[in-house]
Amino acid sequence: MKLLRMKPGHGEILVAEGDVEIQEEEERLIEAFRKELDAGMWAAVPSERRDGRREAELVKSFAEVPRDAERVIFFPRAAGGAQGSAGTRTAR
Amino acid sequence: MLLGLGTAAIVLVVLLWELARPDALCAYAAVRERVRSLLERARSRETAQLGYDPGRERRAEQRARELLRSCIEERDWAMYRDLGFLRVWGGLGERAHAAGASYAYLIYPHRPIVAYVPQTGALLNEYCVAFPDRSRPYGSARLPDSDDVLAKWMALKADERRLIEQANMHLPGRQIDPERVRRDLARLVRWERETGGDGATDIVRAA
Numbered sequence: 001m002k003l004l005r006m007k008p009g010h011g012e013i014l015v016a017e018g019d020v021e022i023q024e025e026e027e028r029l030i031e032a033f034r035k036e037l038d039a040g041m042w043a044a045v046p047s048e049r050r051d052g053r054r055e056a057e058l059v060k061s062f063a064e065v066p067r068d069a070e071r072v073i074f075f076p077r078a079a080g081g082a083q084g085s086a087g088t089r090t091a092r
Numbered sequence: 093m094l095l096g097l098g099t100a101a102i103v104l105v106v107l108l109w110e111l112a113r114p115d116a117l118c119a120y121a122a123v124r125e126r127v128r129s130l131l132e133r134a135r136s137r138e139t140a141q142l143g144y145d146p147g148r149e150r151r152a153e154q155r156a157r158e159l160l161r162s163c164i165e166e167r168d169w170a171m172y173r174d175l176g177f178l179r180v181w182g183g184l185g186e187r188a189h190a191a192g193a194s195y196a197y198l199i200y201p202h203r204p205i206v207a208y209v210p211q212t213g214a215l216l217n218e219y220c221v222a223f224p225d226r227s228r229p230y231g232s233a234r235l236p237d238s239d240d241v242l243a244k245w246m247a248l249k250a251d252e253r254r255l256i257e258q259a260n261m262h263l264p265g266r267q268i269d270p271e272r273v274r275r276d277l278a279r280l281v282r283w284e285r286e287t288g289g290d291g292a293t294d295i296v297r298a299a
Contacts, residue, residue, distance in 0.1 A: 004159070055250075080220060
């Protein structure tokens with residue numbers, strides 16, 4: 001399993017990687033997971049359904065991450081944007 | 093006597109405060125604005141010192157595009173690559189998350205999410221939402237374009253209601269020109285016809 005984090009000016013970075021079946025590695029993953037959540041990140045697990053459709057799930061703890069997930073992607077939590085920018089309308 | 097004088101003094105103070113309050117609040121707001129502006133200027137200087145590196149930004153965007161591509165369906169990726177935005181079917185109405193849903197969203201990088209009715213092309217709302225990285229690793233809190241799109245896509249797919257609640261909702265036209273959105277919807281219809289998509293008939297009247 002890979003823990004990735006989106007980062008301005010960089011794209012995603014690898015936060016941690018390990019096998020959840022190996023206790024030591026799982027502990028390292030859990031610690032890294034907590035650290036990202038404490039830093040205010042949201043964690044999403046992208047997945048593919050049997051019919052081929054792609055989905056994503058937001059998780060709040062490592063226990064919610066499916067054991068067979070390949071990746072968890074951290075990204076900054078959503079905030080309402082551009083509340084007072086009425087004059088910034090764009091047209092192509 | 094003393095009691096009367098004391099009461100009069102208190103009343104006088106309260107009256108004076110009531111008279112002075114608008115000015116005091118204005119002054120407070122001005123000072124706060126000034127401090128904010130100074131802080132922003134300091135941050136900008138810091139950013140300038142770090143330096144905008146177009147090569148780094150391009151590499152970041154390239155990585156972000158690869159990540160986006162690996163997470164969404166191939167057809168959605170082609171849509172984003174060809175048109176510059178992503179359509180996500182609404183998940184709260186009839187035929188949720190599928191072609192023919194009662195509403196859908198257009199996701200633009202670093203622009204509000206636009207909700208519309210696929211069957212008519214009518215624009216519903218703009219949802220202004222951002223994913224600012226407060227750690228500002230290279231002096232900017234702004235994710236690469238494709239990361240911003242992926243963050244919106246994942247948040248919509250995973251918890252649409254939560255994302256919409258976090259966003260600032262506006263009527264169409266607040267930030268994105270409705271004409272631009274209509275042109276994009278028409279481009280989307282043409283694109284779906286040309287590529288044989290399942291949603292081609294859903295927004296045919298928007299073209």
